[in-house]
Amino acid sequence: MTAYDVERGDSVHPGHPVKVDRYTGGARANHWVTAICLVLLALSGLALFHPSLFFLTGLFGGGQWTRTIHPWIGVVLFFSFAGLFFRFWRANLWAAEDGTWMARLADVLGGHEERLPEIGKYNAGQKVVFWSMSILILTLIVSGVLIWDQYFAAYSTVETKRFAVLIHAMAAVAIICVWIVHVYAAIWVRGTIGAMTRGQVSGGWAWRHHRKWLRELVSGGRK
Amino acid sequence: MANFEYVLPPTPTKPGPPTYGQEDLIKRSASNISAPARQLTPVAKLIDVSKCIGCKACEVACLEWNDMRTPVGDNVGSYNFPPDLTPEMFTVMRFTEWVNPESQNLEWLIRKDGCMHCADPGCLKACPAPGAIVQYSNGIVDFDHDKCIGCGYCVKGCPFNIPRISQVDHKAYKCTLCSDRVAVGQGPACARACPTHAIVFGSKDEMKKHAEGRIKDLKSRGFANAGLYDPPGVGGTHVMYVLQHADQPQIYANLPKNPHISQVVELWKGVTKYAGLTAMAAFAAIGVIHHLVKGPNTVPPEDERKAEELVGKGNAS
Numbered sequence: 258m259t260a261y262d263v264e265r266g267d268s269v270h271p272g273h274p275v276k277v278d279r280y281t282g283g284a285r286a287n288h289w290v291t292a293i294c295l296v297l298l299a300l301s302g303l304a305l306f307h308p309s310l311f312f313l314t315g316l317f318g319g320g321q322w323t324r325t326i327h328p329w330i331g332v333v334l335f336f337s338f339a340g341l342f343f344r345f346w347r348a349n350l351w352a353a354e355d356g357t358w359m360a361r362l363a364d365v366l367g368g369h370e371e372r373l374p375e376i377g378k379y380n381a382g383q384k385v386v387f388w389s390m391s392i393l394i395l396t397l398i399v400s401g402v403l404i405w406d407q408y409f410a411a412y413s414t415v416e417t418k419r420f421a422v423l424i425h426a427m428a429a430v431a432i433i434c435v436w437i438v439h440v441y442a443a444i445w446v447r448g449t450i451g452a453m454t455r456g457q458v459s460g461g462w463a464w465r466h467h468r469k470w471l472r473e474l475v476s477g478g479r480k
Numbered sequence: 481m482a483n484f485e486y487v488l489p490p491t492p493t494k495p496g497p498p499t500y501g502q503e504d505l506i507k508r509s510a511s512n513i514s515a516p517a518r519q520l521t522p523v524a525k526l527i528d529v530s531k532c533i534g535c536k537a538c539e540v541a542c543l544e545w546n547d548m549r550t551p552v553g554d555n556v557g558s559y560n561f562p563p564d565l566t567p568e569m570f571t572v573m574r575f576t577e578w579v580n581p582e583s584q585n586l587e588w589l590i591r592k593d594g595c596m597h598c599a600d601p602g603c604l605k606a607c608p609a610p611g612a613i614v615q616y617s618n619g620i621v622d623f624d625h626d627k628c629i630g631c632g633y634c635v636k637g638c639p640f641n642i643p644r645i646s647q648v649d650h651k652a653y654k655c656t657l658c659s660d661r662v663a664v665g666q667g668p669a670c671a672r673a674c675p676t677h678a679i680v681f682g683s684k685d686e687m688k689k690h691a692e693g694r695i696k697d698l699k700s701r702g703f704a705n706a707g708l709y710d711p712p713g714v715g716g717t718h719v720m721y722v723l724q725h726a727d728q729p730q731i732y733a734n735l736p737k738n739p740h741i742s743q744v745v746e747l748w749k750g751v752t753k754y755a756g757l758t759a760m761a762a763f764a765a766i767g768v769i770h771h772l773v774k775g776p777n778t779v780p781p782e783d784e785r786k787a788e789e790l791v792g793k794g795n796a797s
Contacts, residue, residue: 271791274784305608305631307753308510320609320629321650366770368777406632406645416742419636423748430756434763441767447778460787461779475791 260473262348262377266456269474275460277471279378279452287340288453294334295436301327302429328405335398342391348378349388354469355381375469386439393432400425486526486680486690491666498663500616507615509607520618524684525657525668527592528694528722529732530703531678534559534573534590541673542571545658560733567646570594570655571670574733583702591721591732592670592679595642595655597621599715602741603654605749606637612652619684619718620657628652637749639714639739657718687720694722713740 266281280288301323304313314323354374358365358381364372365382379387403413403421413421443449448462463471504516543549548568556563559575571594578587601621604613612627613634623634623643630650634643643652658668666672667681674680680690691708698706707726710716721735729735 269791271788273788275787275791305629305633307757308608308610311510311608311610314629320627324629324631324650366774368774404632404636406635407630407647407650410632410645415636415641416744418632419742419744419748422633422636423744423752426748426752426756430752430759433760437760437763437767441770445767445771445774445777447776459779459784460791461781461784464787464790465779465783471787471790475793 260377260470260477261350262352262379262470263473263477264344264348264378267378267470267474269460269471275463276457277460277463277474278456279458279463280456282456284341284344285453285456287337287344291334291337291341294330294337295432297330298327298334299429299433299436301330303433306426306429325407328401328407331398331401335394338390338394345379345387346391349384351381351384352377355384358382370465375472376467377473378467378470380466382438382442386435386442389435390432390439393428393435396428397425397432400428486677486682486686488667488671488677488681492664496664498660499665500618500663502614504616504618505614506617507601507604508611509604509613510610516617518617520616522617522619522684523657523662523681523718524619524687525597525671525679525681525719526687526691526722527719528678528680528691529589529591530694530698530706530722530724531676532573532590532592533676533678534575534588535675536573537673537675538592538670538679539569539571539573541669542655543569545661545669546570546656565593565642565644565654567644567648567651567653570653576731576733578731587724589724589732591735593642593733595621595657595719596640596714596739597655597657597718598639599717600741602637602639602714602745603634603643603652604637605741606633606745608633616659618662620659620662621718622656622659623652623654625649625651625653637741637745639736639741655719684718691720691722698722698724709735711736711739713738 266278266284268278270276270278300313301317303310304323314320317323317326354376357374358376361373400421402409404418404425446466448459452458460471500520504518504520505513506516507513550562550566550568553562560573562569562572565572571592574591574593576589576591578589579585580587597619598621599619601613601615604615604621607613608631609627609629612624612629613621614624615621628651630645630652632645632652634652635645643654645652658666661668671679671681680687688708688710695706695708703724705725705727707723709721709723709726709729723729723732725731729737
């Protein structure tokens with residue numbers, strides 16, 4: 258039986274250095290479709306969020322086009338993210354060591370990996386990002402459909418739409434903040450981005466940041 | 481019969497340039513603008529509900545002036561037709577049959593519904609498109625359709641449920657108070673067409689004075705609660721009603737008693753906007769600073785060696 262956090266396609270390639278397969282081609286394609294959608298949604302949404310950012314509508318062909326296209330990109334993102342959700346949810350279940358990791362957030366930010374417990378495929382921070390994204394995207398699609406007046410204006414009252422538009426704005430701000438954390442973590446922790454581009458990380462990266470997962474892969478390979 | 485009739489002043493017969501324009505804006509959606517050099521006389525349309533006979537001449541005049549046609553509809557068993565405002569119908573007579581509990585009289589309450597031209601317009605506050613909604617210093621709130629993006633935020637901002645989004649060109653429409661006519665000295669088309677002078681138009685002060693006389697008259701006829709509807713919750717309006725029963729405006733097809741911009745909209749367009757931008761900027765800034773202070777988190781060679789050891793051991797056994 259494989260551990261909860263070993264996903265399809267995860268495997269170790271011995272060598273110098275060791276290479277570890279972390280994401281399949283399908284997972285990476287799924288991720289980048291979602292990523293592109295999220296960036297486009299943030300840009301088009303921010304354009305309508307604050308007057309100082311209205312100029313961003315120029316990227317989408319003007320205000321009318323921005324208003325037209327934003328919800329459709331949202332629909333693509335929703336289904337694309339649903340794909341990621343079903344790929345990754347199991348490995349993002351909370352584990353015993355995650356509490357310890359969270360309690361030692363100062364060491365995490367300080368780069369003191371030696372003071373942290375051994376971590377599976379995802380650390381607590383990644384899990385928080387995953388579940389935050391899941392909840393926020395669900396919130397955004399529901400509130401978004403409620404204010405998609407071109408097709409759904411007749412299905413809710415103006416008062417409901419007022420709450421929906423406020424919740425949509427707040428959830429959007431939150432998800433952009435989560436996205437900043439996600440992107441920053443990928444940049445700061447060197448060797449991470451390759452996981453989502455070529456699908457591979459180095460053995461040293463896995464040893465340093467996800468040692469429990471690496472051990473599981475190695476012992477799994479022995480069977 | 482003093483002050484029973486308010487006769488609209490004669491209109492100019494020779495064409496002239498508009499007497500106000502972009503330089504007279506006091507508010508512009510999603511924009512900061514400097515105060516205009518002059519203050520126009522605030523105008524108002526006064527609708528005396530007690531004098532309305534429900535002839536719908538105002539509806540026709542509105543369609544006519546704005547060059548719109550509404551499709552022939554179905555009889556829904558009410559004089560209230562069309563049943564609601566539409567992108568092509570900026571004003572609708574709302575009919576209510578109301579039994580006065582004191583006199584047991586059946587009263588026909590006919591309220592001409594449409595944009596109230598609030599001094600504090602919720603539509604303008606909610607609008608994200610710079611300049612799509614403007615307010616002139618005479619109080620008229622107007623939509624600039626070239627700039628409208630059709631998002632429907634104005635619908636959420638409005639306390640009176642007035643703007644309608646066209647499914648044809650995806651832009652918001654509502655009564656303009658005939659801003660184009662007013663600018664050349666003509667009253668609104670509806671006021672011009674009203675056969676009983678239930679709709680009159682002039683400076684807001686004149687209209688309030690005229691309303692006083694009408695209210696006095698109504699009170700003398702037994703309407704003890706007659707009064708002016710100029711709700712302070714939206715800073716007053718530039719379309720006002722004389723109501724026979726001003727103490728209960730809701731009997732006039734749900735005219736709100738104390739309209740104000742929804743707190744939800746205030747929160748959305750207030751704190752959320754600024755706190756949101758600040759939060760996003762703060763997250764980004766923290767990232768940059770953290771990287772500058774801590775430097776990148778790189779994998780040292782010994783970690784690679786340890787991984788090789790682990791994998792080697794795993795494979796050897």
